Amino acid sequence: MSHRTRKSRGSAAERELVHKFWDAGWAAFRAPASGAMPIQIPDVIAGHGNRKLGIEIKLTKESKKYFTKQEVEDLQGFCARFGSECWLGVKFLRKGWFFLSPEDMRQTASSYVVSYEEAQKKGLSFEELIDSIV
């Protein structure tokens, strides 16, 4: 898959997730172009009532997916400042969305990784994510 195709599929996944939030009565939006921000803004930010979520998103057609430690640290840094929950969202193509806390991911030397099997055990579905009491 070309870089361009990967990127546009990633954007489509972000837009899909944003629409799921709106359909569920939440407000959500994709990250603005970060410009000169001191910290990277998460791919998607969503809010409803007292809950606010910062979500870093990956799409994969493989059976596992990696987030770099830097990506996770940036997400945690932003969420700590903004005052939001911190989630990693993985869409396994033709299988669906799973949402995990960084603590629920397996760590390697340089990254956080989750397989489809682990995501099924430890991850939340979209409906569980928006219903979860934190």
Next chain:
Amino acid sequence: MSHRTRKSRGSAAERELVHKFWDAGWAAFRAPASGAMPIQIPDVIAGHGNRKLGIEIKLTKESKKYFTKQEVEDLQGFCARFGSECWLGVKFLRKGWFFLSPEDMRQTASSYVVSYEEAQKKGLSFEELIDSIV
């Protein structure tokens, strides 16, 4: 002033405000390109701890400034869904920033308006905004 100049000065004011938030320990960012969002996203969103602010921003060199009713309704609609406070920010050129609730603005048939004198009486400074208990 040309439309282009007005627009770029407005963007500069938004960036200035975003940096004030970061300098104060908050996270903040300008609205993403709204794309196909059901509701317009506020010009600036800021958060820290339990507080989240949606802020619609205007810059003026005049002695008063108008927000259309549509702009205020869009802001209120977003903030109600997202779960945030709802603020109108006016930067009077060479005089500084003032932040007002829609209820603190004077209403005309088609807009909300605030003069510099009213802003001084009813508006909050940036420091008051971030320290205010809501």
